[in-house]
Amino acid sequence: MIKILFQIIFLIFFSIAHSESFVKASDSLIWDSENQNYTANGNVIFKNEKFIAYSDKMIANYIEENNKEIFTIVELFENVVIEFKDEIFKGNHAIYTRNNNLIKLTGDVSIESPTRLLTGYELIADIDNNKRILNSADKDSLVEVLLENDTNN
Amino acid sequence: MINYFKINIFNFLIIFFLGIQVFIYFFNQRPLTKDFSKMAMSVENFSSIVLSKSGITKIGSEKLKKIDDKNIYLEGKSYLENKEYKIYGEDISIKLEEEISNSNKPVKVLNSMGILNAQGFQNFDNEGIMTFKGKVEFFIDD
Numbered sequence: 001m002i003k004i005l006f007q008i009i010f011l012i013f014f015s016i017a018h019s020e021s022f023v024k025a026s027d028s029l030i031w032d033s034e035n036q037n038y039t040a041n042g043n044v045i046f047k048n049e050k051f052i053a054y055s056d057k058m059i060a061n062y063i064e065e066n067n068k069e070i071f072t073i074v075e076l077f078e079n080v081v082i083e084f085k086d087e088i089f090k091g092n093h094a095i096y097t098r099n100n101n102l103i104k105l106t107g108d109v110s111i112e113s114p115t116r117l118l119t120g121y122e123l124i125a126d127i128d129n130n131k132r133i134l135n136s137a138d139k140d141s142l143v144e145v146l147l148e149n150d151t152n153n
Numbered sequence: 154m155i156n157y158f159k160i161n162i163f164n165f166l167i168i169f170f171l172g173i174q175v176f177i178y179f180f181n182q183r184p185l186t187k188d189f190s191k192m193a194m195s196v197e198n199f200s201s202i203v204l205s206k207s208g209i210t211k212i213g214s215e216k217l218k219k220i221d222d223k224n225i226y227l228e229g230k231s232y233l234e235n236k237e238y239k240i241y242g243e244d245i246s247i248k249l250e251e252e253i254s255n256s257n258k259p260v261k262v263l264n265s266m267g268i269l270n271a272q273g274f275q276n277f278d279n280e281g282i283m284t285f286k287g288k289v290e291f292f293i294d295d
Contacts, residue, residue, distance in 0.1 A: 021293040022267075029271065029289040031264075033237065034281035040289065049295065062266065068294070069266035 021048045023058065036069075037061045046074060050101065050127055051084040053094070072098050080105065082125075088112040089123060101127040109134065195219070199227075205252050206279045210235040214245070223250050231256075233276075238283070239263040240274065252278035260285070267293040 023029065027042025040046075040058040047053075048071070056078035062069045074096040076082075082089040082103060092107025103125040110119045111132060120136035200213035215229030227245040233254060234240070242260035247253070255275040262269040262285070272287025 021295055023289075023291040023293070025289045026287075028287070029269070029285045029291060031283040031285070032281065033283075038291075048293075064265065067265055069264070071293075 022046075023060070025058075036063065044076070046076070051082050051103075053083075053096075054081040055079055055094070070098070074098075080107075084125070084127065086114055089125060091123065103127065195228075203249070205235070206281070208235050208237075210278075212247070224248055237264065240276070242274070254278070257286070267291060 022045070023038065023040055024045040025040035025042050028040070030039040030041075032039070038058075038060045040060075042056065044055050044058040045052065046055075046058055046060070053074075053076055055076035058077070059075045060071045061073045061075075062071050064070075076094040076096075078092060080089075080091045080094045082094060082105070084103075089103065089105055089109070089111055091105030091109040094103060094105045096103045103123075105123040105125070106121065108119070109121055109123040110117060111123060111134060118134055118136075120134040122135040124133040126132070196217045198215065199217035200211065201217075203210050203212060211234045212227065212232065214227035214231035216227075218226040218228055220226055225247050227247065230241075230243055231245045232239065232241050233245070240254075240260060240262050242256045243258040245254055245256045253276065255273070257273040260271050260274045262271070262274070262283075269285065269289065269291040271285035271289045274283060274285050276283045
């Protein structure tokens with residue numbers, strides 16, 4: 001009985017630990033409450049309920065709702081790597097907008113998944129609709145729609 | 154004759170006590186008040202309230218050291234709390250006129266987004282900018 005109780009407690013803590021959002025940086029973090037943003041510098045890691053992102057610098061804008069600050073736009077600079085499920089997006093710059101769950105990457109962009117690697121100069125990842133638009137130098141536009149039944153990511 | 158001496162003694166005593174009062178007034182009260190505002194002082198288990206741009210900020214520490222009229226130093230475990238943030242740290246310097254506080258010791262900050270841990274901070278309160286130094290971890294409330 002005690003063993004089961006411990007297992008339940010462990011699972012609760014494990015799920016909390018894996019669902020938490022955070023920003024980590026090795027050099028500094030600046031909170032500008034006048035302009036409502038946070039700037040993180042040096043080996044930045046940003047995690048939310050959707051993805052985990054790595055970059056050299058991050059600027060995150062927020063709004064205040066019901067006495068709580070909520071990130072609305074997260075901008076990532078230099079050596080951007082975003083891990084979303086089994087996909088890895090890479091680029092020089094990325095911007096994530098929370099209200100429509102879109103990630104736009106620019107620079108030397110790539111999408112890496114267990115079965116393929118695609119490269120280009122611009123990627124728009126629509127997380128809610130499970131859609132990726134990759135603009136490459138070879139073709140004007142390459143649209144890839146992931147064929148999965150579950151679109152509620 | 155006796156009355157003459159009595160009156161003289163009485164007058165002498167009045168003048169003597171008035172003299173003592175004048176002595177106390179000039180050489181005790183006034184200089185002490187003047188020195189008190191100028192000298193460095195320290196208070197243990199200190200807490201107080203200051204008015205800044207962020208509103209009313211409650212400050213406290215294990216030991217407060219007044220460096221001069223414009224600078225104080227919160228020695229040991231210290232805190233600054235107002236409606237926007239709660240800062241818990243150690244050895245915090247505060248420039249009262251510029252409303253700048255800073256520390257190079259580990260700090261924990263609570264605000265309406267979450268809990269932040271850093272290796273130090275500098276808070277420009279009148280500009281609304283707070284810089285956290287070194288390795289920073291900011292856990293966000295979902």
